Amino acid sequence: MVSEEPGGWIHRGDPFATPEADRSPVRRLRGRLAAGITVWTAYGPRGPVGLTVSSTVVADGEPARLLGLVDDESxxxxxxxxxxxxxxxxxxxxxxxxxxFAGLMPAPGGPFREGDWVETGYGPVPVGATWAGCRVDGTRPYGWALLVEATVEVAELGASLPPLVHYRGRYRTLSD
Structure with missing residues (x-):
């Protein structure tokens, strides 16, 4: 539904969204699972690279493991x-x-240009962030992406701040 307001048109929903009848039930199921938002970074051949990733699982143990789904074209x-x-x-x-880092917002000069970053032996991380340094153990095609299996070699805890989460196609925050 669209209504005319002073200054332009206001849409009650996303005018570019796939119509509900055409949406994948599996994608909709995944959208109803809240997922923490992470940024994965590494040093590529031409400098630091990164990507926003919500498909991340951490498993405690000896050694601790991390799994994630990453686009192989990123x-x-x-x-x-x-x-x-x-x-x-x-x-x-x-x-x-x-x-x-998801490519949804302009980043003149690259996504690392904004904010304060700390160089680590694994990739740059935001100053004060909770982060893990990981060693890649293997990758393989998995659904729409590549499954990355890694060993957590370093875990640094930053301030205990409410996490950014992705739920039903939007960023949200947790509240008690």
Whole structure:
């Protein structure tokens, strides 16, 4: 439904969204599972690269493991082939970081140009972030992406801030 308001047209929904009848039930199921937003970074052949990733699972153990689904056509993929990467947990205030690394927001000069970053042996991470340094153990095609299996070699805890989550196609924050 569209209504005319002073200054232009206002849409009650996303005018570009796939009509509900045409949406995949599996994709809709996945959308109803809240997922934490992370940024994976690595050092590629031409410098640091990164990607927003919500398909991330961490398994405690000896050694701790991390699994994730990554688009093999992303700039991050070139960096992952070097065998090491960092995963930073994004906080509620990091929506623009998530959008820049997802390619949804302009990033003149690259996504690392904005904000404060710390260089690590795995990839750059936002200053003060909770992050993990990982070693790639293997990759394989898995559904629409590549499954990355990794060993967590370093885990650094930053401030305990409410995480940014993805739920039903939008970024959300947790509230008690």
């Amino acid at each position: 700039a991050l993929w070139d960096g992952l082939t070097a065998g090491r990467f960092a995963v930073a947990v994004l906080a509620a205030a990091d929506r623009q970081v998530a959008d820049r």
